[in-house]
Amino acid sequence: MGANEAKLYFSTELLNWYNTHKRDLPWRRSRNPYYIWISEVMLQQTRVETVIPYYHRFIEQFPTVEALADAPEEQVLKAWEGLGYYSRARNLQAAVREVKTSYGGQVPDSKEDISSLKGVGPYTAGAVLSIAYNKPEPAVDGNVMRVLSRYFLLRDDIAKPSTRIGMEKLAKELIPEGKAGDFNQALMELGATVCTPKSPHCLTCPVMELCAGRLEGAADELPVKTKAKPPRPERRAVAYIEGAGTESGRVLIRQRPKEGLLARMWELPHVQLPETLQASAGRAGADADAGADAAAMRFLREKLEAEYGLLVEPVEPMMDTEHTFSHIEWRMRVYRCRFAGFTEGAAAAGDRGGDAGQASGEQQEKTTFLWFGEEELRQYALPNVFVRILQQAPPADSPKS
DNA sequence: AAGGCGGGGAA
DNA sequence: TTCCCAGCCTT
Numbered sequence: 001m002g003a004n005e006a007k008l009y010f011s012t013e014l015l016n017w018y019n020t021h022k023r024d025l026p027w028r029r030s031r032n033p034y035y036i037w038i039s040e041v042m043l044q045q046t047r048v049e050t051v052i053p054y055y056h057r058f059i060e061q062f063p064t065v066e067a068l069a070d071a072p073e074e075q076v077l078k079a080w081e082g083l084g085y086y087s088r089a090r091n092l093q094a095a096v097r098e099v100k101t102s103y104g105g106q107v108p109d110s111k112e113d114i115s116s117l118k119g120v121g122p123y124t125a126g127a128v129l130s131i132a133y134n135k136p137e138p139a140v141d142g143n144v145m146r147v148l149s150r151y152f153l154l155r156d157d158i159a160k161p162s163t164r165i166g167m168e169k170l171a172k173e174l175i176p177e178g179k180a181g182d183f184n185q186a187l188m189e190l191g192a193t194v195c196t197p198k199s200p201h202c203l204t205c206p207v208m209e210l211c212a213g214r215l216e217g218a219a220d221e222l223p224v225k226t227k228a229k230p231p232r233p234e235r236r237a238v239a240y241i242e243g244a245g246t247e248s249g250r251v252l253i254r255q256r257p258k259e260g261l262l263a264r265m266w267e268l269p270h271v272q273l274p275e276t277l278q279a280s281a282g283r284a285g286a287d288a289d290a291g292a293d294a295a296a297m298r299f300l301r302e303k304l305e306a307e308y309g310l311l312v313e314p315v316e317p318m319m320d321t322e323h324t325f326s327h328i329e330w331r332m333r334v335y336r337c338r339f340a341g342f343t344e345g346a347a348a349a350g351d352r353g354g355d356a357g358q359a360s361g362e363q364q365e366k367t368t369f370l371w372f373g374e375e376e377l378r379q380y381a382l383p384n385v386f387v388r389i390l391q392q393a394p395p396a397d398s399p400k401s
Numbered sequence: 402a403a404g405g406c407g408g409g410g411a412a
Numbered sequence: 413t414t415c416c417c418a419g420c421c422t423t
Contacts, residue, residue: 043418047410051418084407087421121420141418161402188418197416198412228415229404261406325407384408 006210010151011176011183017206018186023048023193026055028185033107033132034065034096040127041092041119045085048192054083065107068093069100074379077264081381086263091119109133122168130180138171139184140164143191149223150195150213159226231329235277237300238270238334240393241312243371250373251390252339253380254308257365261325266372266380268389269310270332271303293317297335308367309343319392323385334389 022028025048027039038058042051058079062068068076073093080089095117099107107128108114115125126139138144145158145167152170156163175183194201202214213219241252253266277295297314304310314335323330372380372390382390 040418045406045417045419046408047417050409082408084409085419087406088419091420119420123419127418139418142416143418185418192418196411225416263406323407325405327405 006152006212007174009210010207011174013206014186014190015176015179015183018182018189021193022185022189026052031132033109033128035059036132037107037124037128038092040124040131041088042083044088044124046083050083054080065096065099065105069097073264074381077381078379082384082387084384086265086381088119090263094118095120107132109135111135111137122164126168127184130175130184132181134178134181136172136175136180138168138175139188140167140171141188143188143195144171144184146197146223147187147191147195150200150219151207151211153212153216153218153222155222155224157226158223228326231324231327233329233331235273236270236330236332237273237296238268238332238389239300239304239312239314239337240268240318240334240389241337241339243339243373247339247371247373250371250376251393252310252369253372253382253386254370255368261328262383266382267386268334269304269308269369271300271307273299293333293335296333300335300337305343308369310369311340311343312337313340319389321385321389321392323383330385332385332389334393 027035030036039051039055042054042058061079062071062076071093073090076089076093077086080086083089098117099105103113108117109129109132111125111129114120114128115122120128123139123141126137129135129137130139142158145164148154148167148170149156149158154166156166158164158167171184171187174187190205190207194205198220200219202208202211202219205211205214208214211219213222239252242248243250243252252269254269256262256265256267258264273296277292277299293316300314301312304312314337316336318334318336320331320333322332370376370380
């Protein structure tokens with residue numbers, strides 16, 4: 001069996017299989033390059049089932065390049081709330097604005113032009129070019145690398161950039177004449193539904209007869225991929241600050257800095273506890289933690305005042321929760337706090353949000369605080385971990401039992 | 402080349 | 413629990 005024969009068999013059978021087995025996905029009902037692009041960005045590191053509702057809402061809210069380009073960033077971030085990797089949303093809008101101003105609103109159809117857009121890497125460029133324009137460009141993602149690793153018995157570490165380059169070369173050779181869009185999608189579809197990471201469904205695979213990985217009994221060990229480092233744990237004390245008087249029923253939130261983790265998202269104020277306070281905070285309500293809670297509450301109060309001129313009086317622990325990022329694990333304890341104002345020099349939080357100057361760090365950007373209630377729910381984007389806390393926390397004005 | 406950057410579903 | 417998902421960007 002020659003190598004070329006195995007390749008032709010692979011492409012032919014895969015394409016035939018796709019034509020009868022492809023899922024009916026929203027973005028497959030359109031050839032609009034803008035819609036394809038939106039879907040591809042949302043699908044980066046995110047599952048199809050998760051993306052579908054976001055996709056519908058997003059194209060309804062921003063139906064054209066122009067609509068997204070002209071929208072306030074706050075609104076775009078809100079539409080992305082819960083999807084994660086929020087730089088995708090900011091990069092997408094920046095790129096769409098570039099398309100509006102430099103490309104007359106038309107999504108570029110050349111590799112060079114589309115690759116110059118923010119957030120458009122090798123995969124997304126190939127996906128849009130092939131699916132929307134049927135250009136013979138490879139679109140190599142995790143699915144494709146897994147499928148090719150198994151079928152061609154490639155033991156290269158797919159975590160290495162050099163491996164992806166090789167896969168792209170191979171994938172491009174496999175594209176049947178005039179069928180780039182369908183073939184690339186077929187490759188990913190096979191990886192998503194048949195050639196799965198664990199226990200692949202080889203018996204229903206359209207190319208199992210010549211799959212070198214299966215014939216070698218190595219399908220389960222492929223692809224080779226170096227393990228990621230485990231996330232580093234961080235203990236954090238969160239301030240659940242209830243409003244009083246005209247702000248009754250609301251909770252104080254702040255906006256994160258414009259760069260870095262969860263950039264420009266809103267959240268409950270929180271501080272990382274120093275190592276000396278990290279060890280003991282573990283189980284809410286346990287007597288043994290009373291001292292640790294007292295120390296954590298004191299640290300929380302002092303830190304918020306020093307950093308933001310925010311005066312609070314922590315009252316008691318409310319709940320514990322964890323949130324794991326790719327590289328950090330937040331172990332959080334939420335403390336109910338009484339609001340006691342801002343120090344002189346730090347503007348009070350108002351309906352429109354007030355700037356609170358930071359006592360330390362002359363070059364740091366100012367932090368905006370505001371009272372978050374029912375009316376603000378639709379406007380401000382919060383990471384899921386804080387949405388969960390707010391949902392579980394009892395209403396601020398409800399009597400405690 | 403390595404690390405930052407979310408969140409959730411599947412096994 | 414562990415893995416990894418239709419990846420990209422910065423250093």
